Amino acid sequence: MAKVNISLDAELVVEVMVLAGVGSPQDAVEAVVRDYIARGHRTEARTELTEQSLREVEATPQEPQG
Template identity: 60%
Template structure:
């Protein structure tokens, strides 16, 4: 897997380390990014199913009278 180097403010890195409970800034950022992506996928799967159900529902053509 390719790796990317990101420069962060030291205070931000320390806050992330404290929130994630890690001793390494690299591990902390990786955990935060992985969690962010997982949350996005969970939210997408919850909201997409309802929208897809309505979108894929067969609409009945109007009944022609007369």
Template identity: 65%
Template sequence: MAKVTVSLEAELVVEAMVLAGVGNPQDAVELVVRDYIERGHRTEARAAARDEALREIDDRPRQTEG
């Protein structure tokens, strides 16, 4: 896979290292980015499931009253 070099503020990278629990800046930033992407996919999946459930409810035949 292709690699990209990005410059970040040292304070930001140190914070990522602490939160990720790793001592290597490259690994810390990679873990944070991967986690962010995975969360996005999970959010998309939940939204799709919710939309599908709403579609199923909307597609049910309606009973007329009165």
């Protein structure tokens, strides 16, 4: 996998390290990025299920009213 080098504010990285309980700046930032991606995938999955169930409800023929 390709690697990317970036510069971040030291205070930001230290705070991430403390919150993540990780001793390495590289590992801490990587953990945050992986968590962000996983959260996005979970949101997509939930949204897809909701949209699918709404489509099924709309597709069900309704009984005549009145």
